Amino acid sequence: MASQHGAQPVFNNKVIAWIDHRLPIFSYIEKEYHTFPTPRNFNYFWNFGAIASVMLVLMIATGIVLAMNYQPNADLAFNSVERIMRDVPSGWLIRYMHMTGASFFFAAVYVHIFRGLYYGSYKAPRELLWILGVVILLLMMATAFMGYVLPWGQMSFWGATVITNLFSAIPVVGDSIVTWLWGGFAVDNPTLNRFFALHYLLPFIIVAVVALHVVALHVHGSNNPLGIDPKGPQDTVPFHPYYTMKDGFGLTVFLVVYACFVFFAPNSLGEPVNYVPANPLVTPNEIVPEWYLLPFYAILRSIPDKLLGVLAMFGSIALLFVLPWLDTSRVRSCTFRPIYKWFVFALVINMLILGYCGAHSPDAALDIGIKIPLLVVARLCTAYYFFHFLLLLPILGKIERPLPLPPSIADAVLAKKA
Amino acid sequence: MASSSIPAGDHGDPTRRDFLMVASGALAAVGGIATAWPFINNLNPAADTLALSSIEVNVKAIAVGQAITVKWRGKPVFIRHRTEEEIKEAEAVKLSDLPDPQTDDSRVTDTAHKVRREWLIVVGVCTHLGCVPLGTKQGDPRGEYGGWFCPCHGSQYDTSGRIRKGPAPKNLAVPDYLFSSDTLVKIG
Numbered sequence A: 001m002a003s004q005h006g007a008q009p010v011f012n013n014k015v016i017a018w019i020d021h022r023l024p025i026f027s028y029i030e031k032e033y034h035t036f037p038t039p040r041n042f043n044y045f046w047n048f049g050a051i052a053s054v055m056l057v058l059m060i061a062t063g064i065v066l067a068m069n070y071q072p073n074a075d076l077a078f079n080s081v082e083r084i085m086r087d088v089p090s091g092w093l094i095r096y097m098h099m100t101g102a103s104f105f106f107a108a109v110y111v112h113i114f115r116g117l118y119y120g121s122y123k124a125p126r127e128l129l130w131i132l133g134v135v136i137l138l139l140m141m142a143t144a145f146m147g148y149v150l151p152w153g154q155m156s157f158w159g160a161t162v163i164t165n166l167f168s169a170i171p172v173v174g175d176s177i178v179t180w181l182w183g184g185f186a187v188d189n190p191t192l193n194r195f196f197a198l199h200y201l202l203p204f205i206i207v208a209v210v211a212l213h214v215v216a217l218h219v220h221g222s223n224n225p226l227g228i229d230p231k232g233p234q235d236t237v238p239f240h241p242y243y244t245m246k247d248g249f250g251l252t253v254f255l256v257v258y259a260c261f262v263f264f265a266p267n268s269l270g271e272p273v274n275y276v277p278a279n280p281l282v283t284p285n286e287i288v289p290e291w292y293l294l295p296f297y298a299i300l301r302s303i304p305d306k307l308l309g310v311l312a313m314f315g316s317i318a319l320l321f322v323l324p325w326l327d328t329s330r331v332r333s334c335t336f337r338p339i340y341k342w343f344v345f346a347l348v349i350n351m352l353i354l355g356y357c358g359a360h361s362p363d364a365a366l367d368i369g370i371k372i373p374l375l376v377v378a379r380l381c382t383a384y385y386f387f388h389f390l391l392l393l394p395i396l397g398k399i400e401r402p403l404p405l406p407p408s409i410a411d412a413v414l415a416k417k418a
Numbered sequence B: 001m002a003s004s005s006i007p008a009g010d011h012g013d014p015t016r017r018d019f020l021m022v023a024s025g026a027l028a029a030v031g032g033i034a035t036a037w038p039f040i041n042n043l044n045p046a047a048d049t050l051a052l053s054s055i056e057v058n059v060k061a062i063a064v065g066q067a068i069t070v071k072w073r074g075k076p077v078f079i080r081h082r083t084e085e086e087i088k089e090a091e092a093v094k095l096s097d098l099p100d101p102q103t104d105d106s107r108v109t110d111t112a113h114k115v116r117r118e119w120l121i122v123v124g125v126c127t128h129l130g131c132v133p134l135g136t137k138q139g140d141p142r143g144e145y146g147g148w149f150c151p152c153h154g155s156q157y158d159t160s161g162r163i164r165k166g167p168a169p170k171n172l173a174v175p176d177y178l179f180s181s182d183t184l185v186k187i188g
Helices: A014-022 A025-034 A044-067 A077-086 A091-118 A127-149 A154-169 A174-182 A189-220 A239-264 A291-302 A306-321 A340-359 A374-399 A409-417 B016-041 B047-051 B084-092
Strands: A037-039 A236-238 A365-368 A370-373 B055-058 B067-072 B075-081 B119-123 B146-149 B156-158 B163-165 B177-179 B184-187
Touching: A014 A025, A025 A239, A037 A239, A044 A091, A044 A189, A044 A239, A077 A091, A091 A127, A091 A239, A091 A291, A091 A340, A127 A154, A127 A189, A127 A291, A127 A306, A154 A174, A154 A189, A154 A306, A174 A189, A236 A239, A291 A306, A291 A340, A291 A374, A306 A374, A340 A374, A365 A374, A370 A374, B055 B067, B119 B184
Parallel strands: none
Antiparallel strands: A037 A236, A365 A370, B055 B184, B067 B075, B075 B119, B146 B156, B156 B163, B177 B184
């Protein structure tokens, strides 16, 4: 660990001291999770990293139990999931926790990303921390997509068909790559088998990248709502008990909402057509991904050219990798960026509209007094998305005049109190 | 490279050690690629998957104007018994009007080079993102060009299965097929 805060802890328990002398896990926990100096001004947005980690653990735990009853075979998969739902003890609960858990994991991560965007957590010296986060997001999307294929319902099958066919847009070798991905001439049993293997593997890779993400976080410590660095002990509090308690409280509230969905509306976030067994000869009327992928699906559909559509969709996420260098403003937090602040909210609204477009047929229209075709809406929002990152961020950073920054976190916090 | 105890070549010439480093590094790289190959190749279609690659279909029962869907290599294949009008319509199109120019004749020729204009056989997979286009069953929407209409992203195909409108880049693929008699066709 690069962190140099606090003195070497002394352990009274002889067993702990003996172990720690040989393998310093207890000093590590003490330093990084107990005395770790953390800015004293966190708001509840800072809960979502901890919440996301808990959801990751929950997804792995429920997933391992589900795998014990699931059959990764095209003839058996659908029925094995139904068996989990009807015959396996508590199977229905474990599956609903896993299914709903995916949505809540993404929800937590999206709030976490919004926090990073609004408070400038991606800026120096936290660029790598942010990039690791984008890697986690991509891994999560791949994992969620492959997991969604496993129940082998209609949407599983056709979602897999559409997404794997994205790669056929690659010139020359595209079709060979798709055959290679499928292990056959269509999405079929070999595809299901390998998706199951990878769906089991990727979460552990996510755990590894999360570990790097946390190590990188603990080098310079967390950002905070003011976006200024702590200047001394008056600006920080120890991580435990202050933020273990705050995280615990936020987590509890989050889990209450999650439990409401698990117990009372487990299917409200999914597509009912996935309870129809996969049929390779009939495409459902509309192929719709899960809600957390809808904005990106809308970007894909908004562009009339196949290759460009695929590039725009992947590009929309790839842009996040270079975000730390696209934003030219030296001020981190939007609290002190009077103009950019509103554009962050505009970006959020833009993503919500894109999500709406992704969920509906491109032929449909948005009725706000006058009827605007959704395809037009999706194109405008896609254009705004790229405008925001590629033009607005670099230019606004140069011309915007930020508000004066407070001298220290403690000054700002105490001034607010008084 | 050179530290005080290791003699360097004169004037920075490569030493024996440099040569060994490059040679063993290159060998390790080749070995790494050779080892990676079976893992990559393992994901390609297996022999039993490849073995299922042809089917025979009796088309006697398909009346003029009708079409059927058969399953080949896990994908739908459309076999359409075209009407005179549909054939004329397909032949009348100027190639310059097509995003993926192909003559109608080239799309209704079997592997023995025999042209059978009344039979159109295409893989029923939209070349955009792989949905199954509508238009085979009676009563399905067939789009503006009387062929197929893909409900996913709105691609439209004509009576020769060629792309005319929408995001799909290519015509519906024509599989290899051979009529062994007037009513029996082998696909694949």
